[in-house]
């Protein structure tokens with residue numbers, strides 16, 4: 001569990017920002033080439049048609065259609081390697097990690113330019129890949145990895161799938177579109193979606209683990225525990241939606257982690273009564289993301305060598321990778337929990 005928790009540890013940046021100094025880079029981020037031939041340029045042509053005189057437009061259009069094949073090739077090639085920027089070139093809300101000094105995408109990307117940024121290397125590439133690849137893999141193959149025939153609790157299995165996939169989706173969207181030209185307002189919304197993804201893992205994704213830990217206890221204890229857990233989870237969601245500060249959000253998630261530790265102690269106690277599933281995965285599903293969160297909060301290793309980990313292996317990359325490892329443990333833990341739960345309920349049905 002706790003997947004990705006530290007994504008919430010990432011950007012505490014204040015929403016007070018305006019694009020910085022570099023408005024001079026505004027014209028086109030994708031190409032330093034003045035040949036008019038990219039999609040955007042054609043769009044620009046349309047604008048020109050609307051706003052300026054026909055003569056000018058005609059001139060550009062002639063230029064565009066009269067490009068030789070070689071010129072097209074050069075243009076496409078240059079389009080493929082857009083210019084990257086220094087931290088001082090991007091607005092305040094994108095400067096959330098001062099130790100990542102280079103490799104920033106242009107800060108006014110359009111929707112399609114943001115999509116296009118999936119195909120060249122920049123300082124968010126690894127963040128997108130490390131959650132994008134598992135997202136696609138889990139979406140395609142995860143239903144096959146669940147032992148449907150052996151389990152009775154299909155509802156919990158669906159919650160588990162949602163809990164695995166949601167944070168990766170939120171994270172991918174956030175990291176892909178954070179440089180969109182809509183600026184800080186959209187950025188804040190995307191960040192919210194990222195954290196809501198983590199919340200889904202923390203609440204819905206945790207349901208099997210918690211339910212399994214409590215199954216051998218009296219109903220009143222199960223009820224109180226799950227009621228409290230839901231209440232705190234809803235409060236944490238409120239803080240997330242109202243964006244009332246990173247620390248309240250962290251506190252909400254931290255209390256949920258605390259309650260899962262409590263559930264784990266109850267589980268250990270219950271093992272004497274019945275044979276529970278392997279504990280190693282239940283432990284590691286919490287440990288990996290916590291390590292990731294700590295590394296991310298401490299900004300290790302880029303803090304020691306600013307600028308050297310811009311493209312790879314910086315703290316946020318590591319957090320993403322640890323979150324994925326945590327999710328694999330969560331999946332294994334949940335599958336064996338679900339089988340065990342079903343066996344227990346069959347046993348009870350016999351008696």
Ligand SMILES: [Zn+2]
Nearest residue numbers: 007127171320
């Ligand atoms: Zn992230």
